Amino acid sequence: xxxxxxxxxxxxxxxxxxxxxxxxxxxxxxxxxxxxxxxxxxxxxxxxxxxxxxxxxxxxxxxxxxxxxxxxxxxxxxxxxxxxxxxxxxxxxxxxxxxxxxxxxxxxxxxxxxxxxxxxxxxxxxxxxxxxxxxxxxxxxxxxxxxxxxxxxxxxxxxxxxxxxxxxxxxxxxxxxxxxxxxxxxxxxxxxxxxxxxxxxxxxxxxxxxxxx
Numbered sequence: 478x479x480x481x482x483x484x485x486x487x488x489x490x491x492x493x494x495x496x497x498x499x500x501x502x503x504x505x506x507x508x509x510x511x512x513x514x515x516x517x518x519x520x521x522x523x524x525x526x527x528x529x530x531x532x533x534x535x536x537x538x539x540x541x542x543x544x545x546x547x548x549x550x551x552x553x554x555x556x557x558x559x560x561x562x563x564x565x566x567x568x569x570x571x572x573x574x575x576x577x578x579x580x581x582x583x584x585x586x587x588x589x590x591x592x593x594x595x596x597x598x599x600x601x602x603x604x605x606x607x608x609x610x611x612x613x614x615x616x617x618x619x620x621x622x623x624x625x626x627x628x629x630x631x632x633x634x635x636x637x638x639x640x641x642x643x644x645x646x647x648x649x650x651x652x653x654x655x656x657x658x659x660x661x662x663x664x665x666x667x668x669x670x671x672x673x674x675x676x677x678x679x680x681x682x683x684x685x686x687x688x689x690x
Contacts, residue, residue: 497530500530500555501523501526501527504526504529504530504558505519505523505525505526507555507556507558507559507562508522508526509522511559511560511562511563512562521584525587525591526558528595529562530555532595532598533554533555533602536598536603537551537602537611540602540605540608542605542607542608542611543608545608546608547608547609549612550608550609550611552612553615553616554611554615556616557612557615557619560616560620564622565590566590567624568593568594568624569583569586571624571628572586572589572628593627593657593661594619596661596665597618597619598615598618598619600618600664601615601617601618601619602615603665627660630660631656631657631660634656634660635649635653635655635656638652638655638656
């Protein structure tokens, strides 16, 4: 009796160099379109797409439902890259403004923002209970994520850390970095409900909360 290939389980994602290049090209094109098809920066789009594809496939491969992931769901997850890049641009712009519109190079700021959005992606994938819901969960995480609320959450956490260290001057940058790590760790280690609340800018249970502006 001949095996039914449609029911066989096979790894998804870039299994060969050719498949990897094809997937990166697809994501880079989506990123370029989401940026208004601006001229120049083709290499930047390509490298960012490479990081997205490598990151997404590595995260999905660690999920318990990975063997049951179907082509349609995986394709939907790739399509979420357009919103992914839009959120990075929004967050990078806010980080640039928060730094007085002069701190760091554009690439440094982009990579810093990208790191935060990658954690959002990882948290959404980690808290997904099944393969069919993975594509929807990733799309929802990127759609509901608020860069403004995310930075405000870090600011409030940094304020609490400053108070806990005796309000010492000269440690603002260190407090901010520590606050970033705390917020990102909360996303990575939180439950699905915690991740959803934090993505929408709402305080999660046990999370530090500094004063309003």
